[in-house]
Amino acid sequence: MTIKPTFPDAAPVALDTAAPETAALAFLDDVRAGLSRPQKALSPKYFYDAAGSDLFEAITRLPEYYPTRTEIGILDRSGPEIAALLPAHAALVEFGSGSTVKLRRLLEHLDTLAAYVPVDVSGTFLKSQAEALKADLPQLRVEPVVADFTRDFDLPQSLDGLPRAGFFPGSTIGNFEPAEAEGLLRRFGRILGEGAHMIVGVDLVKDTATLERAYDDAAGVTAAFNLNLLTRINRELAGRFDLDAFTHRAVFDPSASRIEMHLVSRNAQDVRVGSDTFAFAEGETIHTESSYKYTVATFQALAERAGWTWLKVWTDPQGLFSVHALRLD
Template sequence: MTIKPTFTDATPVTLEAPPLSFLDDVRAGLSKPQKVLSPKYFYDEAGSALFEAITQLPEYYPTRTEIGILDACGSEIAALLPEHAALVEFGSGSTVKLRRLLHHLDTLAAYVPVDVSGEFLRGQAEALQGDFPDLRVEPVVADFTRDFDLPESLNGLPRAGFFPGSTIGNFDPHEAEALLRRFGRILGPGAHMIVGVDLVKDTAVLETAYDDAQGVTAAFNLNLLTRINRELAGRFEPDAFSHRAVFNTDASRIEMHLVSCDAQAVRVGADTFRFAAGETIHTESSYKYTPATFRALTERAGWTWLTVWTDPEALFSVHALRLD
């Protein structure tokens, strides 16, 4: 691979005001009739390690299937993107999937990973820079669910967005539509987007992907309570809750819940929250689309849908979009 832009230091640029606090979100979520916690709080150090373990499970098809599509169709994907572009990855996390595309993006001008965790982002950017020393890497610390500006050093470059992992599925359809509009504002007219989207399939395949036999996903879900205990002076007993994953056919989404095994009261800081036996905390939704329903969503958000790639079993899809 030959990438010719100038070297840049991999120090993240912070362009974002701090989001609402973890405590504020927990208080608000546990005060709702259907208790809810945001999945963005899954990813402390332990949660991130557990999620990496999930991606290696035999039941969890999304990661390996999407990587397979990127490997098989990477040259076609790269051919649709403008030459000498800045590639902005929203919620970059690990660079595993980006690395599969880099081998096809010979004229890439810059890579811009965007993530809320500055320390993690710095580590990933430095590792990538070490492996691709001629690649211009410009990390940005920001919450991609809020508007932010890209570095001025990218002015004049064509822009492309990269949003793999079916993260789009963690948003309600109207939120996903708003998110794609936000990406359009950030990237600007003429931008392209590559988006990973999980597909509707047999319910048993979906539910086992989120409730594996080894209990790794259950541990990942329950770790959210452990994090609340550690960071917010919570008094959850994780053993008093169980993990549940179910496909909601009407909403076309997998739902993950933490189920209270008995009636109980739990303190978090100065607040007390009461649970009935069997009451749940909704911790994550993962919406599943058909290629046609996702295309319709992107067009409502103002993007022109270009094409889609899927694996042979039609488990997962990667979509290409353009903003005219």
């Protein structure tokens, strides 16, 4: 959504790498800072408490939300070609692994994979997913790493000498400002090392109606997902948000090539969060996330600026989504 400022198709979960008190203070500091800006904003990484994660999973099954099923379709159809571009006997590092739904589609074609390294901020969730994968594929070496992929981290020394490949599905790359996305790909290159390969899912620019429906479904599930952020603030930070006084808005900005999600104040009001009070004018918004959309050419250019050689792209028949293969020379 990160860390994940939009809908990363494997829903992340709440951070558990810090002590609860530390995490609560960081949450409060981020909310104070975000609601004090001229354009109020909240980090989308806080979407994913238990309720938010459940709502996101419901979003991925909605008829309007095409990214998840479309990317899975590409992996199913083009999996053999994608796997053929990756080095044999490699360690596959999945950044922000979340659930293993897409990874399992790719594994069907990676007969010589030496190791799988899921990386996620949630140690508890990561452990459960790794154990489930080991139970289903006992022959696969699984080495989970608890880390924030937006920061440098070390891979296990046991992987030394193995070729490296990265996996970054779900168009999570679109959740970052373009300059940040370029920096993120550079970081992945440093972590994986020279000669590494990457498989990246990227959502494509398309008509505005399709994009806006994907983030504002008829059943109101995405609206509930967005508003749940205020519910979490009320519960965890002694907030006093009236959820009926805010409404969900999703709009595509073609000049920036991004979907923006906002929470819109229905009327002028003051809202307390802990010991602080924040004034809202009627119609004033809280910007909760952005999701950048690329063309094949604009993502290719971004990857190459980050030091990667672009190898190949696979798309669905409707041109909704893309999966890219990159190499670090």
